[in-house]
Amino acid sequence: MESVDRCAHCLLPYLVNRAVRRLMPWSLFALMLGGSFVKELAPLPESYMSNKRNILNVYFVKFAWAWTLFLLLPFIGITHYLVTRNPIVVAQRLSSLLAGTAIWYACTGVFLHIEDLTGSCYRSSDLDHLLKEHPSKQQCQQAHGFWHGFDISGHCFLLSYCILMITEEITVMHSVKTSQDPRLQRIVSILFLALSCLLLIWVWMFFTTAVYFHDISQKVFGTLVGLLAWCGTYRFWYLKPFSPGLPPRRTSLSGHKSNRSL
Structure with a gap:
C-alpha cells in the first residue's frame, strides 16, 4: 500500500496547485470549442467513443453526479476533519454537495423544459414528416416519433461542473496532516487517487462529447x-458568510473564519 501513498504524492503537485484552478475553466472552454470545430469542419471517423453505448458513457457519464458525490462525500468529510477538527466546519463544507445537487437538478430540469418548448415531433430523425398531433416530447416518444428541439448539452454542463468542483475540493490536500495516523493517510490517498482518475475520465469524456455529439451552440450553452x-x-457565494465556504488551502485552519479567508 506504500505505492498508493507514493502515487498520491507524485500527482499532488500537478493537480493541486493554483495554476490548475486558474486555467481549468479556460481550458475546458477551449477544449469544447476545439472539439466542436473538429466535428463541424473535419469530422473524425466513427470509433468506439462515438458510440453512445461505450462503457465510459454507460457506466460513468450517465451517473456522473452520483460518482462525483460518492467520492467527494468521504473525501471532504475526512480531510476537513483532519484539518479543522471541527464537526461544524465539516458539516458546512459537506453542504456544498447539497448545493451542487440542487444546481444539477435545477439545470437539467430547465434544459429538458427548453428542449420541450423549442421542439417538434417528426416521424424519424431525417425530419421528413412533422407530426403536429404530438406537441410534447413525452407524447412524441410514446408515439415512437423523433423529437427535435434545442437540446442543450447536459454532458458539457455536468462534466464541466464536476471537473471544476473536484479541482477546487482536492486543494485541501496541501493542508492535510495525516502522519500520526497511517490508516487515515492511506484512506485519504486512495480517495485522492480515485478522484484524480475520475477527473481524467470526466475531461476525456468532455472532449469526446465535443468531438462527436451535439451542435456547437448546444455545447457552448451547456x-x-x-x-x-x-x-x-466557488467564486462568489462560497466567499460569503452563511455559505459552505471554500476548502482550506496550504495552511491549517483554526476555525471556519480562516476557511473563508484562503
Missing part, C-alpha cells in the same frame, strides 16, 4: 452553464 455554476458558487 459549458457556459457549467462554468457559471462553478463561478457562482
Whole structure:
C-alpha cells in the first residue's frame, strides 16, 4: 500500500496547485470549442467513443453526479476533519454537495423544459414528416416519433461542473496532516487517487462529447452553464458568510473564519 501513498504524492503537485484552478475553466472552454470545430469542419471517423453505448458513457457519464458525490462525500468529510477538527466546519463544507445537487437538478430540469418548448415531433430523425398531433416530447416518444428541439448539452454542463468542483475540493490536500495516523493517510490517498482518475475520465469524456455529439451552440450553452455554476458558487457565494465556504488551502485552519479567508 506504500505505492498508493507514493502515487498520491507524485500527482499532488500537478493537480493541486493554483495554476490548475486558474486555467481549468479556460481550458475546458477551449477544449469544447476545439472539439466542436473538429466535428463541424473535419469530422473524425466513427470509433468506439462515438458510440453512445461505450462503457465510459454507460457506466460513468450517465451517473456522473452520483460518482462525483460518492467520492467527494468521504473525501471532504475526512480531510476537513483532519484539518479543522471541527464537526461544524465539516458539516458546512459537506453542504456544498447539497448545493451542487440542487444546481444539477435545477439545470437539467430547465434544459429538458427548453428542449420541450423549442421542439417538434417528426416521424424519424431525417425530419421528413412533422407530426403536429404530438406537441410534447413525452407524447412524441410514446408515439415512437423523433423529437427535435434545442437540446442543450447536459454532458458539457455536468462534466464541466464536476471537473471544476473536484479541482477546487482536492486543494485541501496541501493542508492535510495525516502522519500520526497511517490508516487515515492511506484512506485519504486512495480517495485522492480515485478522484484524480475520475477527473481524467470526466475531461476525456468532455472532449469526446465535443468531438462527436451535439451542435456547437448546444455545447457552448451547456459549458457556459457549467462554468457559471462553478463561478457562482466557488467564486462568489462560497466567499460569503452563511455559505459552505471554500476548502482550506496550504495552511491549517483554526476555525471556519480562516476557511473563508484562503
